Structures are given as structure tokens and as C-alpha cells.
Amino acid sequence: MKNTALLVIDVQKGFDDPCWGKRNNPDTESNIALLLSKWRKKELSIIHIQHCSVEPNSPLRPAFPGNEFKDEALPLINEKIFTKTVNSAFIGTELEDYLRSHGINSLVVVGLTTDHCVSTTTRMAGNLGFKVTLVSDATATFDRLGHDGTEYSANEIHKIHLASLNEEFCVVRSTTEVLREFA
Amino acid sequence: MKNTALLVIDVQKGFDDPCWGKRNNPDTESNIALLLSKWRKKELSIIHIQHCSVEPNSPLRPAFPGNEFKDEALPLINEKIFTKTVNSAFIGTELEDYLRSHGINSLVVVGLTTDHCVSTTTRMAGNLGFKVTLVSDATATFDRLGHDGTEYSANEIHKIHLASLNEEFCVVRSTTEVLREFA
Numbered sequence: 001m002k003n004t005a006l007l008v009i010d011v012q013k014g015f016d017d018p019c020w021g022k023r024n025n026p027d028t029e030s031n032i033a034l035l036l037s038k039w040r041k042k043e044l045s046i047i048h049i050q051h052c053s054v055e056p057n058s059p060l061r062p063a064f065p066g067n068e069f070k071d072e073a074l075p076l077i078n079e080k081i082f083t084k085t086v087n088s089a090f091i092g093t094e095l096e097d098y099l100r101s102h103g104i105n106s107l108v109v110v111g112l113t114t115d116h117c118v119s120t121t122t123r124m125a126g127n128l129g130f131k132v133t134l135v136s137d138a139t140a141t142f143d144r145l146g147h148d149g150t151e152y153s154a155n156e157i158h159k160i161h162l163a164s165l166n167e168e169f170c171v172v173r174s175t176t177e178v179l180r181e182f183a
Numbered sequence: 184m185k186n187t188a189l190l191v192i193d194v195q196k197g198f199d200d201p202c203w204g205k206r207n208n209p210d211t212e213s214n215i216a217l218l219l220s221k222w223r224k225k226e227l228s229i230i231h232i233q234h235c236s237v238e239p240n241s242p243l244r245p246a247f248p249g250n251e252f253k254d255e256a257l258p259l260i261n262e263k264i265f266t267k268t269v270n271s272a273f274i275g276t277e278l279e280d281y282l283r284s285h286g287i288n289s290l291v292v293v294g295l296t297t298d299h300c301v302s303t304t305t306r307m308a309g310n311l312g313f314k315v316t317l318v319s320d321a322t323a324t325f326d327r328l329g330h331d332g333t334e335y336s337a338n339e340i341h342k343i344h345l346a347s348l349n350e351e352f353c354v355v356r357s358t359t360e361v362l363r364e365f366a
Contacts, residue, residue: 164298
């Protein structure tokens with residue numbers, strides 16, 4: 001268990017901006033808070049990823065209040081934070097070196113959004129040889145339009161992305177299952 | 184156009200094995216053949232990615248006939264081939280260095296499968312700063328089961344993954360649109 005870090009991706013206030021559209025999994029933040037509490041109690045590693053967008057109008061730009069972490073996922077002073085500018089938490093950061101130098105070979109991944117930053121980071125983590133557990137109800141996404149104008153709901157996007165990731169890049173588990181495993 | 188390579192991912196005979204289940208987009212291989220023909224005529228860069236699985240039972244293992252390229256995507260002697268063992272064509276290969284040292288800043292991505300190796304490679308290419316065009320009808324995937332046992336069809340998986348990738352990591356275009364652009 002000492003080798004397993006909780007990786008909390010982009011749980012930032014800017015994702016409450018209406019520009020993103022409708023979201024699924026409203027319990028994501030409270031589930032992340034439960035997992036953070038368990039990890040802190042067990043004194044296990046916690047790593048926070050903060051998206052510092054370079055897009056002119058993104059609510060996640062460093063100059064904007066949306067760049068701040070949400071209250072439920074506020075890092076403690078002793079918890080590591082990596083900032084990134086693209087989807088993958090492994091690109092343009094020292095995350096991989098940090099994990100290897102700290103003997104962390106296993107990640108429990110939570111955060112926003114399922115099909116963008118969470119999926120990309122999960123894929124790279126798996127391909128780099130880390131054991132990854134992705135927490136199905138501690139991640140969420142937004143409704144999206146296809147390139148042909150078809151509308152897809154956040155919930156169907158979420159479920160299909162979990163199906164594509166499971167058993168190829170990670171294992172998918174619920175918050176309850178992860179909490180039980182670490183009890 | 185000289186800066187744009189056609190990146191052909193895992194178009195190998197092993198994907199015809201029944202173990203993968205039902206597939207969508209049966210015209211994928213003929214569309215890839217059309218794109219290869221156009222790139223060769225225009226003397227543009229073509230890069231082939233070959234998956235050399237390390238899974239004991241994968242039809243894509245180097246020792247198995249399924250490791251071979253399909254006839255429609257057989258590399259010519261002057262075309263670059265990178266072999267890989269994970270989903271991303273950028274992990275464990277010299278692909279990124281090759282692209283940068285050859286002044287290639289733009290990729291047209293085709294191949295198998297949409298939500299595994301094609302998606303992972305497209306995501307990393309976009310995050311590494313390459314301009315990516317993903318060809319919607321020159322990629323395909325298979326039916327999958329979710330972690331909760333729900334069945335998803337290849338076609339719905341395919342369409343939702345394109346929606347998640349479009350305008351975030353790449354632009355999605357059809358074979359006809361790409362051929363017209365390069366005419």
C-alpha cells in the first residue's frame with residue numbers, strides 16, 4: 001500500500017463554469033474527499049495535478065480564480081503538486097521521475113475529466129508500466145458534440161471511456177471498492 | 184504538405200482473429216490504401232507502426248503470423264517502421280525524435296484500434312505539440328464489455344471516442360476530405 005499514490009487530477013473551481021455544459025457524476029468531489037481522507041489517515045502518498053491552461057479563455061488559466069483547487073480537494077502542505085499545461089500529467093512535468101524515485105509503482109486515479117485529462121494520464125501511466133486503478137465514481141465528464149454535430153451525453157461518454165480503459169490500461173473500481181481494499 | 188506524415192498504426196493481420204469480436208468500419212483498410220497511394224504519389228512521409236505484443240496469447244506477437252502487416256498497408260522499402268509493445272507509438276520508440284529531426288510537425292493518423300492504440304497515440308501527439316488529423320473512416324474498433332458487464336458496440340465506441348478527441352487533441356476528417364485537401 002505504501003507504493004500506491006492517490007493521483008488527483010484537475011479538481012479545480014474552473015470546472016464549475018457553465019462554459020463546459022452538463023456534467024455527470026455529481027458525487028465525484030465528495031467521493032474524492034473520502035479517498036483523500038483515507039489516504040491521509042493511512043499516511044499514503046497523495047499527488048495533486050493542477051491544470052494551468054494556456055488557452056486565452058479557459059477558466060483554468062493561472063490568472064483566473066477557476067485555477068484554484070476545489071475545497072474538497074485542497075492539498076495539504078506536505079502533499080506534492082505538479083502543474084501541467086496539456087492533458088497528460090506526464091508531459092512537461094517531473095511526475096514520472098518523482099514516482100520512480102519515490103518507489104511508487106501503483107496509482108489510484110481520480111479527477112476531471114474522464115475522457116480528456118483522466119483518460120490521457122491513465123493511458124500514459126499504464127503504458128509507462130504503472131499499475132493503475134481508475135475510480136469510476138470519482139471522475140466525471142461533460143456532454144460533447146461530435147465532429148458531425150451528434151450530441152453525446154456526459155454519462156454515455158463516461159461509461160464508454162471506462163469500458164475502453166478497463167483491463168487495457170487500468171482496472172476500474174468504485175470508491176466503495178477502493179476504500180474497502182485500503183481499510 | 185512536406186511537413187505532414189501519414190502515420191499508419193497497427194494495420195496487422197492479427198486483427199482479423201475472431202478473438203477480438205465484432206468490428207466496425209469494414210472500409211478502413213481500403214481507405215488506408217487510398218491514403219497510402221496518395222502519399223506515395225506526392226512523395227510525402229509515411230511512417231508505419233507495428234505492434235509487437237508481449238502478451239502470451241496475442242495474435243500480434245512477433246512469433247505469430249498475425250504480427251505481419253495487412254496487404255493493404257504493406258510498407259515499401261523506403262518507408263519508416265517503428266515497432267512498439269504498448270499502445271502509444273511514442274513510448275519505448277524513437278518516433279518523437281524522428282519526427283522532430285525530419286521537420287515533421289503534422290500527422291495524419293489512421294489504423295487500429297480507434298479507442299486503444301489510435302486514441303493513445305493521437306493524444307500523445309497532440310500533447311507533444313504535433314498538429315494531428317484523425318481520419319474517421321480509416322480507423323476502427325471492436326465491441327467491448329464494460330467493467331459492469333454492459334455491452335457496447337464498436338460503432339458507438341468509435342463515434343464517442345472521435346467526439347472526445349476532436350478539437351482537443353486533433354481534428355477529425357473523412358478520407359475523402361483528406362484526399363481533397365492533399366489533391
